[in-house]
Amino acid sequence: MPGRDSDDLFQALKRTGPDLDIRVWPDCGKEEDIDYIIVWNHPAGELSRFANVKVIASFGAGVDHIFRDSDLPQNAVITRLVDEHLGRQMCDYVSGVILNQRCRLGDYREYQAATHWFPKAARAGNNVCLLGLGHIGQQVAHRLTTLGFTVSGWSRTAKNISNVTTFHGMDNLKKAVCDADYIICLLPLTPQTENILDKSFFRQLKKGACLINVGRGGHLDENALLEALADGRPATACLDVFRTEPLPPDHPFWRHPAIFITPHSASLTDISAAANALYHNYLNMKKGRPLLNPVDPEKRY
Ligand code: OXD
Numbered sequence: 290m291p292g293r294d295s296d297d298l299f300q301a302l303k304r305t306g307p308d309l310d311i312r313v314w315p316d317c318g319k320e321e322d323i324d325y326i327i328v329w330n331h332p333a334g335e336l337s338r339f340a341n342v343k344v345i346a347s348f349g350a351g352v353d354h355i356f357r358d359s360d361l362p363q364n365a366v367i368t369r370l371v372d373e374h375l376g377r378q379m380c381d382y383v384s385g386v387i388l389n390q391r392c393r394l395g396d397y398r399e400y401q402a403a404t405h406w407f408p409k410a411a412r413a414g415n416n417v418c419l420l421g422l423g424h425i426g427q428q429v430a431h432r433l434t435t436l437g438f439t440v441s442g443w444s445r446t447a448k449n450i451s452n453v454t455t456f457h458g459m460d461n462l463k464k465a466v467c468d469a470d471y472i473i474c475l476l477p478l479t480p481q482t483e484n485i486l487d488k489s490f491f492r493q494l495k496k497g498a499c500l501i502n503v504g505r506g507g508h509l510d511e512n513a514l515l516e517a518l519a520d521g522r523p524a525t526a527c528l529d530v531f532r533t534e535p536l537p538p539d540h541p542f543w544r545h546p547a548i549f550i551t552p553h554s555a556s557l558t559d560i561s562a563a564a565n566a567l568y569h570n571y572l573n574m575k576k577g578r579p580l581l582n583p584v585d586p587e588k589r590y
Contacts, residue, residue, distance in 0.1 A: 290314075290348060298327070298348070315547035325571050333358040336365075344368060344574050346567055349385050349558055350425065352584050353478035367584040370558060372566055376427060376428035377555040379475070380502065383429050384436055386501055386549070387417065387471050395549070397560040400531035414470030414497070415439050420485070421475035422448045422455065423590070424459075425556070429475065441465055445481070445588075459480050463493045465496045472523070477545065477590035486510060491517035498523040503555045506532035511542070518547050528557040587588070 290298075295313055302311055303466040311317050314331075323339045329348040336345060337360045345362070345509050346537065347355060347369045355367055375482075391412045400407050417433050424445040430440050434452045441454040443465035448455045456465035464471055472494065477483045486502065487582050494500075500523040502509055514526060527549045528542065534553055566581070573580050584590060 290327070291332065293329060297560045298564060301381070301560045302568060305561075305564045306569040309399045309568070313364070325574060327567060328355060330354045330528070331358065334360045334361075336362055340351050344570065344580065346370075346570060347387065348563060348567075349557070351477065351505065352590065353507070356479075356589050366475050366579055366580055367586065368570055369582050369584055369590075370563055371424050371582045372559065372562045372567055374559040375556045376425045379425050380429050380432040382503065382529070382551075382555040383473055383501060384432055387438070387499075388436075389435070390471075390499055391546065396484045403578070415469045416441070416469045417473065418469035419453075419473050419475060419503040420444075420465075421477070422450065422453075423475070426475045429473065438471075441469070453554065457554075462490070466490070467493050468495060469484050469498060471501060473501045474504040476508060478503045479589040484510050486514070488513040491520075491522050494522040496521045496524070501529075503529045506530045506534065515541060515545070518545070525549070527551070529553055 299311055299313060299331065302309055312323065312404060316361045317323060321341050324341050325346065326336060326342050327346045327348050328336070336358065342362050342365045345355060345367045346382045347367070350370055352367055352369050353458050355361070370532060371560060381551065393412060395408055396409065415438055417438045417440050419430055419440065419442040422430065422442045425440065427450055430442055430450060430453045433440050440452065442448065442455065443449065443456045443462055447457045456462070457488055474486060476485065484507070486508050488498070491513060500514070511532065517523060525547045529551045536542060536550065542550060570581050
């Protein structure tokens with residue numbers, strides 16, 4: 290996990306599994322000793338030297354950072370993190386953003402600065418469309434229906450989720466999003482979903498819609514968004530993920546009045562929950578039991 294302090298994870302893993310022999314990259318000792326690797330944004334080509342690795346475990350829900358590397362060990366299974374904390378935080382974030390917009394809290398912040406007393410009705414629009422109906426997407430859908438929103442969702446393959454109108458396949462993307470007041474991208478980043486939020490996508494949106502991207506920066510065509518905002522489809526965007534992170538200081542998104550930015554913080558991996566899940570899967574591997582949350586290398590999620 291280059292650039293990231295892995296000491297907290299090291300300590301948490303040691304507490305969870307005191308018997309573990311843990312090496313922290315780049316001090317890995319003998320490469321052939323290593324059978325389980327935990328990664329986040331590793332340098333491409335680095336994993337292929339571990340000939341005995343059986344599991345490559347993502348230190349997060351996404352695995353696109355692993356597939357960026359075309360030189361992965363042949364027989365290793367890739368796993369992703371699935372835990373309640375990640376889903377819960379995402380539900381809080383998305384519902385927070387939507388309710389904030391609906392109650393116009395951003396406007397009132399500005400009025401306050403100008404000592405301006407100006408009550409306005411809450412913003413209309415109750416339709417939310419989720420792009421991506423995996424584990425976290427379904428949790429978010431449930432939260433939003435509980436809050437009284439009308440929720441629809443779009444995914445690659447057909448899904449049946451109570452209280453959610455579902456669509457699937459590229460041919461139905463337009464139908465899924467055309468009535469939405471809020472569009473939330475929670476898709477995995479794969480060759481099929483890269484740049485899915487492009488010019489033609491924005492043309493399908495309702496005027497005044499709000500885009501929330503909590504998937505990956507690679508889903509979004511950044512120039513297309515800037516043009517689309519000028520046309521009001523969408524009228525606002527809340528972005529948590531970017532092609533380059535941290536977002537460079539001179540990037541136009543920082544100062545755009547219709548863009549709200551958060552620093553890839555919508556849902557942060559909880560160290561002790563992650564250590565438990567990683568150790569549990571490590572034991573599964575050691576005991577020859579099925580691994581939890583394996584990734585399909587064809588689908589890449
Ligand atoms: C993740 C993330 O994939 O933090 O878990 O983006």
